[in-house]
Amino acid sequence: MKLTFEYTWPYERMMKDIYISECPFCQQDNVLTSFKEEQLNLAQEGIKQILIMPCCHGKLTILNADDDYFYTDEKLRGQS
Template identity: 60%
Template sequence: MEMIPFTHTWPYEMMMGDIYFQSCPFCHEEQVRTNMKKAEFQRAHEGIKTRLIMPCCHGVMTILEADDDYFWTDKPLRKG
């Protein structure tokens, strides 16, 4: 499998079972609580492609895999 570049990552935090972003990669809204369900989060951790629609701006993040700190996506979310 091809390695995903770090520019295609976005950090997340889990608090009380909810997934939060410090800021949205699309509209830059701060402290965004996602609507990601536990089953979707589990699929992302298993490396199953998962779509996440941001509640703030409806930007779509396609998560290819997840680790304990980052979502690894199919497009760049940060500058290299």
Template identity: 50%
Template sequence: MIPFKNTWPYERIMNDLYVSNCPFCHADNVLLPIKPKQLSVIRDGKKHLLVFPCCHNKATIIDTDSDYLLADAPLRDL
């Protein structure tokens, strides 16, 4: 079972990926430095170090689906 606290929702707008707010600094509408074509590589098992441009905090993304990024560490407080 996937731990919900390790997930974060994202949105695809044209050829860019956004999060509505940063899980670390809570900045709004953050453009992620990752392209949609990289999501399939992550789904196939390759990890991706995601550095949020707003606060430079890091999260290792280990899986994705059409709505959520799955990290190896908690991104939300439950």
């Protein structure tokens, strides 16, 4: 599978906390995740990680990550 922009979701780091500015499932703003620094490091190494959104319990399967985006196995951005 080719990972394209539709399969990405932005995140932000503040200190050791990881925030999602908007949940891709329920659209709640400023979601503090339970994702740990160690999990982020593993994702950046290409080791698959699971993130359960605390707001709605939606599940993101993270295949990879960079400093700004999670790369998932699910199309998160719709086509207009």
